[in-house]
Amino acid sequence: MDNSKYYLEKQQEICMKYSQISDLVELDTLIALGKNFNPRIQINGLRHPRTKTLNGWYIWSGEDFNPDEFDFFQPSHAYHLLDNAPFVLQYLGLPPGNRFLIDNKGYEDVWFDEGLLVYDTQES
Template sequence: MSARAGDVTQAQQDVCRRFGYSAVAPEPMVAVALSTIGAMPVYGTRIVLLEGYTTSWFIHCGEYSDAEDFYQALHLTKLSEILPLAVPYLGLPHGSKFIIDDRGYEDVWLA
């Protein structure tokens, strides 16, 4: 599945509809803990976009770390290549969180 920055894909609209949210297009860049790719589950948090910032999504897999270099900036199109499982959730509104895994587990909520 490919995703273009600024677009809300059908899969993203479907996820939002299932949980009763209006879809909000993701920004072109996401923050991803690249060293965790391949671990499960996948955690996503969308913060309210602060002025001057370009990233609202923070995504990691498995264990979280508070290390300064835990997250790296990644273009949305690259995320669709390395972690396509997360892409359908990126239309969730600011303040959303999700936990998913490759066995079908899914939890979505608004913080």
């Protein structure tokens, strides 16, 4: 992909801005994208540690969603964001434990949530 190097550089810039050690995301890796994703409203993202198949990012739009809904998040290659929300890609280099809330008008809030790194080892 022609844009890959550009977006990796943008990811590095955001990590430096927030004093985070980068964990850059290639555009051909999988994110978990909420079925309500809409780049015209606020976008939420949180990053868990990587798995065998996902790079750790869960991204959705708006405030209302049910994380227990079986099929709310669907795997999607990060490069699909190039079509309608390329401004999201720059945040994907933030390491696990990070969250963001952004919009397409330039609003930006990034913070660390240690709870994203804790696993529940008890069986339900």
